[in-house]
Amino acid sequence: MSFYSILIKLVLITHLMVSPVTFAEGKPKELYWEDLIPKGHVQVEAAAQANHEGAEQNWIQPNLDAPVVQALNNQLVSLPGFVVPLEGDDENITEFLLVPFFGACIHVPPPPPNQIVHVIIKDGVPIDSLYDAIVVTGTLSTKGWSGDIAQVGYTMSGIGVAPFEL
Structure with missing residues (x-):
């Protein structure tokens, strides 16, 4: 040798x-959006309430009191979704909302808070296309967040982003 x-x-x-x-x-726990809803909780989806005619008040976020799964607090997880950018530059994004479907919070009303994750990635990551699904890995928190476009049930300290592959 x-x-x-x-x-x-x-x-x-x-x-x-x-x-x-x-x-x-350890290895991140793979989550899907239904895992962020407590067992037995029934909630109204944003798309069911969407009214695309008339004033902005028709774009109201549903279920502002939607509960989160407390057992997920401080867990290392990976979750697929779509990006709604909040902070960054033309090369890297440092803060974004991760949502379960394209256009949430932009073209249709935001989903319930327990279906949105506020992500901060300290050094930022490049996002090639907002149309493409990604998988974000990081430490999930049940501490909420509130911004101009949505109330959020979960936050994440992100450590990595990868393209979503079926």
């Missing part, structure tokens, strides 16, 4: 030992 192959193995082993996602926090 050559010196360089030993060096490469040591670097890889060291990288794996300090990888925060893989070992320190």
